[in-house]
Amino acid sequence: MPDRRKDIAARAREIPPFIVMDILEKAKEMETRGENIIHLEIGEPDFDTPEPIKEAARRALRDGDTHYTHSLGKPELREEIAHYYQRKYGVNISPDQIVVTSGTSPAMLLTFSVLLEQGDEVILPDPYYACYPNFIRYVGGQPVFIPVKEEDGFKYRLPAIQESLGPRTKAIMVNSPANPTGAVFTAAELAALAGLGPCIIADEIYHGLVYEGREHTILEFTDRAFVINGFSKLYAMTGWRLGYVIAPPEFVRPLQKLQQNLFICAGSFVQAAGIAALRECDEHVAQMVATYDERRRYLLSRLKAMGLATRVEPTGAFYALANVKKYTSDSCSFAFEILEKARVAVTPGIDFGRNCEGYLRISYANSLENIKEGLDRLEEFLAGRKAEKG
Numbered sequence: 001m002p003d004r005r006k007d008i009a010a011r012a013r014e015i016p017p018f019i020v021m022d023i024l025e026k027a028k029e030m031e032t033r034g035e036n037i038i039h040l041e042i043g044e045p046d047f048d049t050p051e052p053i054k055e056a057a058r059r060a061l062r063d064g065d066t067h068y069t070h071s072l073g074k075p076e077l078r079e080e081i082a083h084y085y086q087r088k089y090g091v092n093i094s095p096d097q098i099v100v101t102s103g104t105s106p107a108m109l110l111t112f113s114v115l116l117e118q119g120d121e122v123i124l125p126d127p128y129y130a131c132y133p134n135f136i137r138y139v140g141g142q143p144v145f146i147p148v149k150e151e152d153g154f155k156y157r158l159p160a161i162q163e164s165l166g167p168r169t170k171a172i173m174v175n176s177p178a179n180p181t182g183a184v185f186t187a188a189e190l191a192a193l194a195g196l197g198p199c200i201i202a203d204e205i206y207h208g209l210v211y212e213g214r215e216h217t218i219l220e221f222t223d224r225a226f227v228i229n230g231f232s233k234l235y236a237m238t239g240w241r242l243g244y245v246i247a248p249p250e251f252v253r254p255l256q257k258l259q260q261n262l263f264i265c266a267g268s269f270v271q272a273a274g275i276a277a278l279r280e281c282d283e284h285v286a287q288m289v290a291t292y293d294e295r296r297r298y299l300l301s302r303l304k305a306m307g308l309a310t311r312v313e314p315t316g317a318f319y320a321l322a323n324v325k326k327y328t329s330d331s332c333s334f335a336f337e338i339l340e341k342a343r344v345a346v347t348p349g350i351d352f353g354r355n356c357e358g359y360l361r362i363s364y365a366n367s368l369e370n371i372k373e374g375l376d377r378l379e380e381f382l383a384g385r386k387a388e389k390g
Contacts, residue, residue: 038374056276060269073100104243127356153312154181182314194222325358
């Protein structure tokens, strides 16, 4: 029998670097030397956390709310999450189906750990959020990549999934709104995915950040699904580390036991802040979404004028892909060149899979002023590139 500990250690060593973090760290080094860098690389809201959330945390700390909570999370928070899904999507879930975690990354680790046996497969789109395959491989699973195309808005074609289904297929992953593409799946598209057979793992962390139409939860179409969500993106709470997974009832106890062993529980006063976010911050969110949309529209107009726009516009999250295939086939080197010569930090497409090579991900989670300056610098850099070749 193989030594499982050594197997896990080997998988940990094989995890590839997250290039966007290398870009960010290089940019920070340049800033220490006095260089002015425009940050369009990182997937983090530039807004401050809304005041009602901060006040709830301060109040919890004053009241001594600094101890362990129930391992599933505070009952009051789980009830608020259930109310939120009922209010927004019309789905009825029990608070007992919710496991509150210290961010969505632990939620993913717990989910893949209880769902996958050695060699089980999870279908992923390519492009994908860079950490998905790393989590899957770490617990012994195998990612199966389905290339999704620009002309399809970077969404699955069902026949491509059907051809990849096999006896070891355990789940299909969907991220809507998507990182890095900004794609938002329609109700019909999600219903079709739910009807394919395997359970669905739906990463809904960018829910609420939608600018045309509305988003749908996978729970509207199936109860054979794990929903991963959290507070980081919508409520500008990245540093608070608060997320959750909504799971089929039979998986809750396994998730809970793993949570107890690995994490115990999410932070007590942070959970109090999450309750305030759900109860008191709708207006704050609406203002942030309106600002994101203004930035999105400007960014897309500039990318179109520069000949970098994709065929289908992104309508969710806070990212757009720029098609730079006419300039490079090595987006990693290209992104570092842009950083060094134009002093603009962007994320290379290769961070998100082979099918994203030739693209750059540009985040509009920055001020409109900075986005304008960053695009001016990028345009000047590309013009210089053309002049060199001409």
